[in-house]
Every structure is written in C-alpha cells, then in structure tokens.
Amino acid sequence: MSAVVLAELAYWQVSIFRVLGLLAAVLLPAGTIVYLFLFKMMSFMQSRLGPMEAGPYGSMQLLAEVGKWLQKEDLFPDGADRKVFAWAPIVVVASTFIMYTVVPFGPDAWFANIPTGIYFALAVSSVSVIGILMAGWASANKYSLMGGLRSAGQLIAYELPLVLAVLGVVIQAGTMDMQGIVEAQRNGEIFGLGFIGNPYILTQFVGFAVFMIAMQAELTQPPFDMPVAESELVAGYLTEYSGFRFLLFFIGEYATAGAFSAIAAVLFLGGWSLPGIGFDADIMNLLGPIVMLTKMMLIVFLVMWFRFTYPRFREDQLQIFAWKYLIPISLVNIAVTAVLKVAF
Amino acid sequence: MSSTDTDNADGAPATDELRNSLVEGLTGELHDGVVASHLLPGRDLWVRVTADAWETAGRVSRDLLGCSYFCYLSVIDWLPSPFGRSMDSSVDNLLEGVTAKEPEPMTHGVAGGDTRFQLIARLYDVHRHVGVNLKADVPDDTLTMATWTKLFGGANWHEREAYEMFGITFAGHPSLRKLYLPGDFEGYPLRKDFPLLSRMVKPWPGIVDVEGMPGVADDEGGE
Amino acid sequence: MTAISERQQRAYIASQAADMRVNVELETEGMTLNIGPQHPATHGTLRIIVKLDGEQVVAADPVPGYMHRGYEKLTEVRTFPQVNTLINRIDWLGSFANEVPFILAAEQLMEVEAPPRAQWIRTLLFELSRIANVTLFLGDMAVQLGAVTPVFYAFRDREYVLNLIESATGGRFHPNFDRIGGLKDDLPKGWIAETKQVMVKVNAFCDELEALLLGNEIFNVRTRGIGVIPPEVALSYGLSGANLRASGVDWDHRRDTQVGLVYDKLDWKVWTHPDGDSFARYWVRLQEVREAAKMVIQLCDGLPSGPIMAKVPRIIKVPEGEAWVATENPLGEMGYYVVSKGDLVPFRVKIRSASFNNISIVPWLLRGVYVPDVITILASLYFILGDIDR
Numbered sequence: 005m006s007a008v009v010l011a012e013l014a015y016w017q018v019s020i021f022r023v024l025g026l027l028a029a030v031l032l033p034a035g036t037i038v039y040l041f042l043f044k045m046m047s048f049m050q051s052r053l054g055p056m057e058a059g060p061y062g063s064m065q066l067l068a069e070v071g072k073w074l075q076k077e078d079l080f081p082d083g084a085d086r087k088v089f090a091w092a093p094i095v096v097v098a099s100t101f102i103m104y105t106v107v108p109f110g111p112d113a114w115f116a117n118i119p120t121g122i123y124f125a126l127a128v129s130s131v132s133v134i135g136i137l138m139a140g141w142a143s144a145n146k147y148s149l150m151g152g153l154r155s156a157g158q159l160i161a162y163e164l165p166l167v168l169a170v171l172g173v174v175i176q177a178g179t180m181d182m183q184g185i186v187e188a189q190r191n192g193e194i195f196g197l198g199f200i201g202n203p204y205i206l207t208q209f210v211g212f213a214v215f216m217i218a219m220q221a222e223l224t225q226p227p228f229d230m231p232v233a234e235s236e237l238v239a240g241y242l243t244e245y246s247g248f249r250f251l252l253f254f255i256g257e258y259a260t261a262g263a264f265s266a267i268a269a270v271l272f273l274g275g276w277s278l279p280g281i282g283f284d285a286d287i288m289n290l291l292g293p294i295v296m297l298t299k300m301m302l303i304v305f306l307v308m309w310f311r312f313t314y315p316r317f318r319e320d321q322l323q324i325f326a327w328k329y330l331i332p333i334s335l336v337n338i339a340v341t342a343v344l345k346v347a348f
Numbered sequence: 349m350s351s352t353d354t355d356n357a358d359g360a361p362a363t364d365e366l367r368n369s370l371v372e373g374l375t376g377e378l379h380d381g382v383v384a385s386h387l388l389p390g391r392d393l394w395v396r397v398t399a400d401a402w403e404t405a406g407r408v409s410r411d412l413l414g415c416s417y418f419c420y421l422s423v424i425d426w427l428p429s430p431f432g433r434s435m436d437s438s439v440d441n442l443l444e445g446v447t448a449k450e451p452e453p454m455t456h457g458v459a460g461g462d463t464r465f466q467l468i469a470r471l472y473d474v475h476r477h478v479g480v481n482l483k484a485d486v487p488d489d490t491l492t493m494a495t496w497t498k499l500f501g502g503a504n505w506h507e508r509e510a511y512e513m514f515g516i517t518f519a520g521h522p523s524l525r526k527l528y529l530p531g532d533f534e535g536y537p538l539r540k541d542f543p544l545l546s547r548m549v550k551p552w553p554g555i556v557d558v559e560g561m562p563g564v565a566d567d568e569g570g571e
Numbered sequence: 572m573t574a575i576s577e578r579q580q581r582a583y584i585a586s587q588a589a590d591m592r593v594n595v596e597l598e599t600e601g602m603t604l605n606i607g608p609q610h611p612a613t614h615g616t617l618r619i620i621v622k623l624d625g626e627q628v629v630a631a632d633p634v635p636g637y638m639h640r641g642y643e644k645l646t647e648v649r650t651f652p653q654v655n656t657l658i659n660r661i662d663w664l665g666s667f668a669n670e671v672p673f674i675l676a677a678e679q680l681m682e683v684e685a686p687p688r689a690q691w692i693r694t695l696l697f698e699l700s701r702i703a704n705v706t707l708f709l710g711d712m713a714v715q716l717g718a719v720t721p722v723f724y725a726f727r728d729r730e731y732v733l734n735l736i737e738s739a740t741g742g743r744f745h746p747n748f749d750r751i752g753g754l755k756d757d758l759p760k761g762w763i764a765e766t767k768q769v770m771v772k773v774n775a776f777c778d779e780l781e782a783l784l785l786g787n788e789i790f791n792v793r794t795r796g797i798g799v800i801p802p803e804v805a806l807s808y809g810l811s812g813a814n815l816r817a818s819g820v821d822w823d824h825r826r827d828t829q830v831g832l833v834y835d836k837l838d839w840k841v842w843t844h845p846d847g848d849s850f851a852r853y854w855v856r857l858q859e860v861r862e863a864a865k866m867v868i869q870l871c872d873g874l875p876s877g878p879i880m881a882k883v884p885r886i887i888k889v890p891e892g893e894a895w896v897a898t899e900n901p902l903g904e905m906g907y908y909v910v911s912k913g914d915l916v917p918f919r920v921k922i923r924s925a926s927f928n929n930i931s932i933v934p935w936l937l938r939g940v941y942v943p944d945v946i947t948i949l950a951s952l953y954f955i956l957g958d959i960d961r
Contacts, residue, residue, distance in 0.1 A: 050723035146602065150942075226717050227789050230943070315789050316717030318943045319626070391679075392895060417822075418809040419897070420923040424910060429647065468908065468921070470895065474806065474822040481895060481908075502809035505931040513643075528636030528960065537644055544644055 022115045029115075029293075030104050033262035033300060034255055039066050040301070041308040042258070049312055073254075076247030083144030084244065092142060093245070093252035095135030100256050102128045103263040108183050110276050110292030121182035122174065125267055126167055129222065132260070133159045139253075140241035151241040154230050154319055161326040162221035162228075168334035169215040172208050172341040173271045186275035203274040207344075210337045212272045214330055219264045220307060221326070223257065227314040228322055261304055269299035364389040366478050370413055371395060374480075377408040383485075396483040402467065403494040405482055410499055415471035415480060418500035421507060423486070423514040424466045426456050427540040463488050465514060469496070469506075486516055495520040513538035606945070608637050614711070615956025619933065621945065628945060631937035633930055638960040646920040651677055651751060651887050654917065658907075659745040661924060662958045665704030665901040667696045667736070670749040673920070675831040676896040676909040677751045680889045685831065688877040689753035694832045695870045696736065696748065697898075698863045699766075702773055703732045704901035705813075705856050705863075708953050709780055712853055715950035716793055721780055728776040731769040738762060751887055753880030763871045770864040777861050785854065794850035798936055798948035801847060808935070809928035812903030813859060814952060816843045817851035824899035832898070837869050849951035856953075888915055902926055902958055922961050926954035 013021075043065060047054030055062030080086055106121040108114040118124050133156055140152015174180055177188040192202030205212050221228040242253055269275060276292035317325065367387050374395055375382045381401025386394040397405045409415040456466070465486040472479035486493055495518040496503035507518045508527040515536040518524060526533065535542055602623045608616040616637035622630040642661065646654050658673055659666045671693060678685065685693070710725025733743040739758050740746035748755050784790045800810065802818045815822060823841040825834040842858040844851035891913040897906030903925025910919040929952050937945055 050720050051727050052723060146604065226719075229717065312720050313783070314718060314787065315713060315784075315793060317789055318793060318941065320941070321792055394893075416803070416806045418807055418928075419904070419906065420809070420908075420921065420928075422908070422921045424919050424921075428912075470906075470908075470923075474820055474827075477822075477827040479828075499807075500809070501804065501807045501935060502928050502931055505927065526636075528639040530636075537641065540647075542644075544648055 025113075026101065026104055026115055029107075029109070030101055030259045030262070031255070033266075033297065033304075034259040035066050036301070037258045037262055037304050037308075039063060041304060045305070045308060046312050049309075070251060073247055073251040078248065079244075079246050081144050081244045085142040085144075088138050088142035089244075090249070092135050092138035093249045093256065095138060096132045097252050097256040097259070099128050099131035099135070100259045100263055102131075103260070104266070106182055107263070107266045107270060107296075108186060108276060108292075109296050110289040111183075113276075113289050113292055114183065117183060118181070120180045122170055122180050122185070122267070122271070125182075125263075126163075126170065129260075129264075130159070130163055132256070136241055139245070143241065143244040145244055148241045148243045151243070155224055155241060157319070158221060158224070158228060158230065158322055161323050162218045162330075165214050165326060165330035165334050166218040166222060168331065168338060169208075169211040169218060170271060172211040172334070172337050173204050175338065175341050175345055176204060176207065182270055182275070186270060186277055189274040190277040190279075201274055201277065201279055203272065205272040208272060208337070208341070210333065211341075212268075214334045214337065215268060215272070216303075216306065217330060218326075219268065220310060221322070222264065223261050223307070225261075225307060225311045226316045227310070229316050230319050230322060261307060262300060265300045265303035265307065266296065268303045269296060273299045273302070275299075364393075366476060367393040367480075370409075370415075370478065370480050373413045374405065374408060377412065378404060381405065392479070392481065394481045394483060396461065396485070399484055399487050399493060402482075402484045403496065403499070405484070406469070406471070406496050406499045409471045409480060409482065413480070414473045414475060415478075417472040417474050417479075418496075418502040419470035419472055419479065421467065421469040421496065421503055421510065423510045423516060423538070424468055425464060425514060425538065425540050426461060426466065427464050429540045461485055465491065465516060467493060467510070467516070490517075491515060492517045492519055494518070497521055512536070515539065604942075614954065617930070617954070617956055617959065619945075619949075621937070621942075623942065626941050628937045628940050628942070631934050631945075633933050635927075635930065635956075635959045638956045640957075640961065642922055642961040643920060646917055646922075648916060650915045651889055651917065654920065655749060656745075656747050658922070659747050660957060661922065661961055662704070662900065662902055662905070662926075662955050663744055664707055664955060665700035666744055667700040667740070667746045667748060668704075668898070668900040669905065670747070671697055671832070672896045672898045672900075672905055673907045673909065674749045674751055675898070676894040676907050677887075677889050677911075678831065679894040679896060680892045680909065680911055681751065681883070681887075682890075683752050683881050683883055685753045685881055686878045687833075687875045688757075689879045689881075690831060690833050691870055691874050692754055692758060692879065693749065694834065695766075695867060695874075696739070696746070697832065698866050698870070699732055699736055701863045701901040702860055702867070703729055703736065705860050706732070706773070706776065708856055709777075709853070709860070712947075712950040712953075713780075713784055713790075715946050716790065718784065718787075718790070721783060724776060724779060728772055731772055735762070735766055735769055738765075750880065750883075751889075752883035753878070757879050763874065766871055767868055770868050773864045774861060777857060777864075780857065785857070791850065793943075793947055794853060794951065795846075795848055797849045797944050798940070798951060799846070799848045800932065800936065804932070804935070805847070808932040810903070810932060811925050811928065812899065812901070813852055813855040814903065814929055816841065817855045818847035819843055819845045824897055824904060828897065830896060833870075834866075836873065837866050839866050839869075849947050852951040852953070886915065888913060889917070897923065900925060902953065902955060903929060905958075924958040924961055926956075926958035927961075930954050930959055 039062075043054045043062060055065035058064040058068045080089060103125050105115040106118055106125050108117075136155050136159070137152050140148045140150075140155070143149070173185065177185045179185060179188065189203050190201045224230075242250065245253060276288065276296045278288075278291065278295055364387060367389070370393060371382075371385050371387065374397075378397060378401045381397050381404065382395060383398055384396045395405075456462075461483070463485040465488075467484045467486055469482045470479055471482065484493065493516060495507060497507065497518075497520070504522070505527060507521055508524060510516050511518065511521075511524050512526045512529055512533075513536060529537070604621045604623055605618065606621055607618040618634040618637065620632045620634060621628055642657060645657055649657060654673065655670050658669045661669045706725050706729050710722035713721040736746055737743045739762055740748040740755070742748075800814070800818050802815075802820045805815050805818045805820060810818070821841060821843050825832070826841055829835060839862050842855050842862065844855050889909075889911040891911060893908065893910045895906060895908045897904050904923070905925050906923040908919075908921035908923070909917055912918045933949070933952070936948060940948065
C-alpha cells in the first residue's frame with residue numbers, strides 16, 4: 005500500500021485495514037513461533053522429531069490444537085469467581101494486541117503513530133500482570149493462587165530493568181517515537197561508517213543483554229518460569245483453565261513473545277529498515293513487514309533457545325537477580341550512554 | 349553365656365578377631381543381656397539379647413562398638429504357617445471345610461529363640477566394615493519393645509512398619525501409626541496366621557515341573 | 572462379602588477423590604499442601620503432606636504405601652526361583668540389581684558358588700543396570716529443576732543400554748536372568764563388542780551433561796547448599812548409596828563387603844563429596860556412571876570362559892539357615908535377610924530397600940526449606956516408589 009493509495013481511502017476504511025492487519029500481525033507470528041520454535045526447534049534440540057502427523061512435517065499441528073481447545077467444555081471450578089475467571093485471559097491477550105499497535109512495519113505500514121510509542125508499549129505490557137493475578141485468584145485453587153502471586157512479584161520486579169534498558173536506546177535516538185528510533189538507526193553512523201546504519205545493538209550491547217533477560221522474565225519463560233513451574237505447581241495460575249480460555253492464554257504467551265521481540269527488533273536491530281534502501285522508499289512498505297518478521301524471529305530464536313536449555317531460578321534468587329544485578333547494571337548503562345552521547 | 353561356633357567354611361578364617369571383639373564388647377556391657385550368639389567367621393555375626401536389654405544393646409553398639417549405621421529393623425514370626433506352603437500341602441483352602449494342618453513345632457533359627465516374634469535389626473560400622481545382626485525375643489504377653497528412635501532416626505519408619513505388619517508396639521515411639529496400609533485396615537498382615545487371600549482363592553498347586561499345553565491334561569506335573 | 576449399595580459406593584469414591592485433591596480450605600496460619608500422590612515431581616505415587624508457613628515448610632510427612640504390593644508376604648508362598656521374578660520389580664529401573672543379593676543369599680545358604688564366568692557376567696549386568704538407572708536420574712533431576720532438554724538425552728542414551736540388556740536377557744526392564752548357582756544363559760555373540768561401543772556413548776553423555784548442567788550458574792545456585800545432610804544424620808537414618816557418599820562417608824558395598832561379585836579384580840574408585848547437598852548427590856552419581864562405564868569395559872575385556880551354571884538340583888530346596896546379603900544397588904544399599912526352613916519356599920524374606928531409608932529422612936530434612944527446594948531435595952534423594960513400598 006503506497007502513500008498514494010492510502011491517501012485515497014477514507015479513514016474508516018484505513019481503520020478496517022489496520023484492525024485486520026493487527027490481527028494478522030499478532031496471530032501469524034504467534035503461530036509461526038509456536039510451530040517453528042516450540043514444536044520443531046525444541047524437538048530437534050532434544051533429539052526428537054516433534055509433531056509429524058498433522059499435515060506435512062506436522063505443520064497443521066497448531067490448527068489441530070486450536071480446534072481441540074475450541075471444542076472443549078467450558079469449565080468453571082466450583083468456588084471460582086466466574087466473572088473474574090472469564091475476564092482474566094481476555095485482559096492478558098488484550099494487552100498484547102495493544103502492544104503491537106505501536107510497532108512500525110514500514111514507513112507507512114503502522115497501526116498507530118504515537119510520539120511516545122515505546123513508553124506506551126511498556127506501560128501497556130504491564131497490564132497483563134493484572135490478568136495473571138485475576139487468573140490466580142479466581143481459580144479458587146491453592147496452587148493457582150501461589151502461582152499468581154509469584155508471577156505478579158516477578159513481573160513487577162523485571163519491569164524496571166526492561167524500562168531502564170530501553171532508556172539507553174531512547175537517549176541515543178533522542179526520541180521515544182518508534183518510527184523515529186528506526187530512522188535514527190537507519191540514518192546514523194558508527195565510527196564514521198554509514199553503510200549499515202547504526203543498529204543500537206552495537207553500542208547498546210549491555211542494554212540489549214539486559215533487555216533480553218528482562219524480556220525472558222516478562223514472558224515467564226525458563227529460566228524465569230516459576231509461576232508456571234510445571235513440576236511443582238502443575239501449571240501455576242493456569243491450572244484450572246481449559247478449552248478456549250486456555251487457548252487465549254496460550255496465544256497470549258506466544259503473541260507477547262512476538263510483540264516483545266518486535267519491539268526489541270525495532271530498538272536494537274534497526275526495525276524494518278534495510279541498510280541499502282532509502283528510508284522513505286515505497287518498496288519498504290512491502291519489504292518492511294518481511295524484514296521485521298525476520299528480525300523478530302531471530303530474537304524469538306534466542307528467547308526459545310535459552311528456554312530449552314536453562315534450569316529455572318527459585319523465586320527469591322530471581323528477585324535478587326533483578327534487584328541486585330540487573331537494575332544497577334542498566335543504571336550504569338544509562339549513565340555511560342548519556343555521557344557518551346554528549347561527548348560524541 | 350555366649351556360645352561361639354567357629355565354622356571352617358571354604359577358605360574363611362578359623363577365628364574372626366573383629367567379630368569376636370564385637371561379641372565381647374556387647375557381653376561386657378550387657379552381661380546377662382546377651383542370651384546367645386552365632387558367628388560365621390568372615391561372614392556374619394548374630395547376637396541375641398533379652399527384651400529388656402534391647403535398647404541398651406543398640407546404644408552400646410552405636411557408641412562403644414562404632415556401629416553407627418542403621419541398616420534395618422524388622423520382625424520374624426516363627427509360627428509355622430497354619431495354611432501350609434511346603435511341598436506336601438496340596439490343599440490350602442480352608443474355606444472348603446478342610447481343617448488346617450497340624451501346626452508344625454515352632455523352631456527358631458540362628459542364635460535360637462523362645463518366643464513367637466523376634467525382632468531383628470542390623471547395625472553396621474562403616475569404618476571397620478563389620479556389622480552385627482541383633483535379635484531379641486518379643487515377650488508374648490505384652491508384644492511391646494523399647495524404641496530405638498532416640499538412637500537412630502531411621503528406626504522411626506522401620507518400627508512403624510513392624511507395628512502395622514506384626515502388631516508389635518514400641519514404647520516411646522513419637523508417633524506409632526500405620527505406614528503403608530490405609531487407616532481402617534484391620535489385622536496384622538505379615539503374621540503367619542493372617543491368610544494370603546490369593547492362596548485362599550486358588551490353593552497352592554504343588555510343584556509344577558512342566559505345564560501341559562492348554563487343553564491337555566496336566567499329567568507331567570508334580571514330583 | 573456383602574454387596575454395598577450404590578450410594579455407599581459413591582460416597583466412598585467421593586471421599587477418596589476429596590482425599591486426593593488439593594485441600595481448598597485456606598487456613599490463616601499455615602497452609603497444608605498435599606504434594607501427590609499424583610504429581611509430576613514425585614516419581615510415582617508418593618504423597619507428602621507439607622505444612623507451610625508462607626513459602627517455608629514447617630512440617631513434612633511422607634505417606635508411602637500407594638504402591639505397597641506386599642512382597643514380603645508373597646515371598647512366603649513362592650519358590651526361590653519364583654521369588655526372583657517377584658523381586659525384579661522392586662527397583663524397576665535397574666532391575667537386574669534386585670535379583671543379585673537374593674540369589675547370593677540363597678547361594679550362601681546352599682553353600683554353592685557360581686562359576687567365575689557367571690560371576691563376571693553378573694557383575695557386568697549389575698553395572699549395566701546401574702548405568703540404566705542412574706542416567707535416568709541425571710536427566711530427571713534436571714527436569715525437576717526446569718531444564719527440559721537433558722532428560723531426552725538421558726532417555727536416548729539409556730535406550731542403548733536397555734537394548735544391550737534385552738539382547739542378553741530377553742527383557743529390557745525385568746530381565747529375570749539370575750539363577751541360584753549361575754545365570755540362565757550365556758551372552759549372545761557380538762554382545763561384548765557392542766557393549767564397549769555403547770560405553771563410549773555413555774561417556775559422551777556424561778560429558779555432555781557435565782558441560783550442560785554442572786557448570787551452569789542456575790543449576791549451581793539451585794542445588795548448592797540445598798538439603799545438606801550431615802554424615803552422622805545420614806548414618807543414623809540409614810541413608811545409603813550416593814546419598815551417603817555425597818555426605819562424605821566413604822563406604823561402598825562393592826569394595827567393603829563384596830561377596831559373590833568380582834569387584835576386587837577391577838580397577839575402580841569410590842567417589843565421595845564432602846558437602847552433602849543436592850549438588851553433591853548429583854555430582855557423585857554422575858561420577859558413578861562414568862565409573863560404571865569404565866568397569867563395564869574392564870569386565871568385557873577380562874571375561875573368563877567356562878560354564879555359567881554350577882551344579883544345582885533341578886528343584887531347589889534351600890537348606891535351613893539364615894543369611895543376609897547386601898549389595899550396592901543403583902539406589903543404595905539393598906539387602907535381603909533370607910530365613911529358610913529347608914523348604915522349597917523361603918520362611919521369611921526381609922527386603923531391605925534403599926529408598927525406604929532414603930525417604931525416611933524427609934521429615935527431618937524438609938524443615939525450614941522453601942517450596943521449590945522441596946522438589947530439588949526430593950529429586951536429589953532419588954527414590955523409586957517400588958523400592959519404598961515394595
């Protein structure tokens with residue numbers, strides 16, 4: 005969709021495109037992540053094949069699973085608070101959808117262009133904590149309650165390193181606008197060399213590491229998956245969920261992984277821009293999403309790789325790690341970035 | 349009061365200094381508490397003590413003789429099974445109105461014994477690599493023995509199992525309750541007069557050498 | 572047996588179900604949590620009633636017996652060879668190891684000694700069952716801690732060992748191969764060469780795990796200092812095997828009380844660790860697998876030729892007497908106290924299983940421990956339900 009075509013559509017038509025695009029942007033990466041990484045990559049790393057029956061090489065497995073969950077009985081536990089129980093997964097998924105709206109996929113292929121894009125995204129991502137607490141509480145199950153409380157503590161603790169890591173990028177880019185950050189990376193130079201732009205992973209490597217770790221924790225993936233620690237609490241706050249509601253949580257988990265990876269790709273890898281092509285070129289509206297998808301998958305690959313390899317932290321060790329190590333490191337990172345930004 | 353057999357079983361030493369010293373140590377402390385002992389040189393040692401000396405025997409073994417490793421504690425029921433299970437008993441099924449076999453005379457094993465139930469426990473010295481099997485007759489009237497839980501932590505579960513399987517109470521045990529069986533189980537399963545239900549349903553078939561093909565009469569059995 | 576009404580039946584089922592489900596009442600001071608009997612962490616149906624104060628355990632009470640099969644009663648109605656089949660199923664992961672002490676006790680009473688080749692092959696299969704058993708532990712403890720990948724490597728490499736056992740004995744899990752006086756059969760052709768190749772794979776697996784887990788900071792921080800058992804307490808509770816050696820007590824049946832197996836002809840060493848925490852228990856078992864692989868190769872190389880069965884009568888009547896034999900099984904010390912009255916069937920068999928004592932320390936050990944550490948400690952103690960419950 006070039007700028008010319010866009011200008012000729014009415015606002016409500018553009019909005020419909022945006023909503024449909026958002027749905028596609030959320031669900032397609034989630035599905036790809038689940039199939040490619042969760043089913044296949046995890047299996048290959050564990051010297052097994054993974055799903056092979058449903059469709060060629062098991063590619064239809066996700067459809068089969070979705071179908072299975074959809075046709076299950078809608079259960080409410082006996083003592084559960086029905087309204088809260090029903091709304092918890094919706095809150096979690098809603099926060100993911102909203103996070104995607106500020107991610108740009110091309111010079112004009114965006115859903116909402118907010119000047120404080122990254123700030124908005126981080127703020128909205130915290131809303132999922134409420135959803136998890138709702139799930140843990142409303143399940144009327146000791147295990148779920150313990151899981152919900154644990155995860156709330158963890159998510160809040162790791163918000164701070166996430167934000168602080170991003171601050172380094174914001175200082176370097178000089179703007180909170182996501183498009184502006186992409187542009188700054190595209191047009192910047194490093195050591196006077198301009199042909200690859202200035203993806204901030206090169207200068208903000210500390211911030212990148214902190215962001216990746218905090219992201220792992222925000223997604224409650226191992227090594228930070230105490231809230232859903234399978235061997236101990238069965239499934240934590242998810243224990244009592246089945247059927248469609250569990251599907252929502254499941255989609256939410258992997259869509260959030262995609263969302264955070266997209267944000268990381270924008271912040272650290274240069275977003276949808278490619279080094280050779282000009283910033284405003286129309287071709288980028290077509291290529292941009294593909295480039296974004298590739299960079300997203302790269303980061304999700306890292307997330308998933310850590311997930312299958314490491315054992316999990318204990319809750320208090322998790323908190324110690326966040327408060328005593330990650331936050332001071334990211335504060336130092338900000339200070340150094342600010343100094344260097346002024347100096348150079 | 350202790351008799352020591354010295355067996356010269358294939359290559360084993362004629363006298364076993366280490367195990368003799370264990371016997372002497374126990375006799376020295378317990379005096380009349382040690383009723384009998386049996387020593388297989390190079391192999392093993394059994395010492396039978398009186399019921400009153402049971403706890404002291406454990407304490408002496410642990411502190412003086414260095415046997416600090418608690419292996420196990422259990423009970424042997426010397427009553428021959430009224431349901432029979434040896435080669436001659438082709439009929440096992442009491443339900444068919446056949447009277448139970450005449451109980452064979454109760455014989456005891458190594459180091460002798462006087463009562464129906466005998467406690468047996470094993471302690472081991474991990475440094476000198478020697479162990480002692482301690483036996484004690486459980487008094488028939490009270491079926492109560494002193495507990496070893498203050499000496500060895502592991503005795504807790506073993507005594508609970510002895511209690512639920514044989515009905516022997518241990519005085520001083522912190523919480524003597526069932527270990528394996530559900531709370532409402534009645535009876536003491538490992539006693540010889542507690543029937544094994546599967547043998548009531550299908551009697552002991554005797555020794556079957558070669559089972560016939562299905563459908564063919566089972567003539568080739570039994571010797 | 573009187574028939575019970577359907578209402579009574581339903582009431583009984585409901586009470587059982589309520590018993591098994593998680594206790595929903597929230598008590599204000601202290602929460603009682605039921606870990607098990609159906610729970611991914613407990614290897615089988617072990618129920619642990621845990622009283623919590625926040626995240627810390629105040630009291631723990633394991634309730635075994637969900638798998639109690641009454642073996643000691645059953646042995647009183649089985650002939651000696653039939654008992655062999657029964658006791659295979661006590662520790663079902665390394666099941667050849669269960670047969671050996673019983674067979675040795677019976678041989679002691681019969682005053683029969685198995686020929687050298689049989690003794691060597693017995694030792695070989697004993698060590699192979701150790702490898703099969705402990706490799707599963709190595710992967711399984713990782714899963715309890717959250718690392719989902721090593722367990723697949725463990726199962727993959729165990730398969731080779733199980734295939735070996737199957738080709739020699741006919742059964743992967745329940746070989747039932749030992750006989751009083753020797754073994755059932757000789758080894759098949761080509762087995763020795765294949766075993767040596769498999770040991771290479773086992774060593775590679777151990778190296779892989781060492782790189783993956785032992786150096787990992789998260790693994791270290793989850794297991795070091797967790798569940799420390801001082802050596803005196805370990806001895807007093809009768810802990811055995813790697814649990815005891817990880818507390819620094821240098822004791823191994825294979826070296827110290829060996830009877831009937833050929834460990835004195837091999838070059839091997841006993842591994843101990845001074846710390847006594849969960850990491851030590853994992854580490855000792857990892858080294859033991861390596862050591863077992865080393866021993867298997869030596870056994871393969873030095874296997875003497877000869878008969879595999881001594882002269883024993885067709886129908887085995889074991890003379891009167893009592894015998895105790897204990898061996899260093901994969902789980903710990905397993906012993907049989909066999910009382911025989913000269914019959915076809917034993918008079919009394921006391922089965923001393925390792926996990927029974929290993930788990931009896933749980934009430935003492937779990938006081939003041941955090942809930943996630945409960946799982947780590949249970950995983951590191953390593954029990955098999957069949958071994959606890961018999």
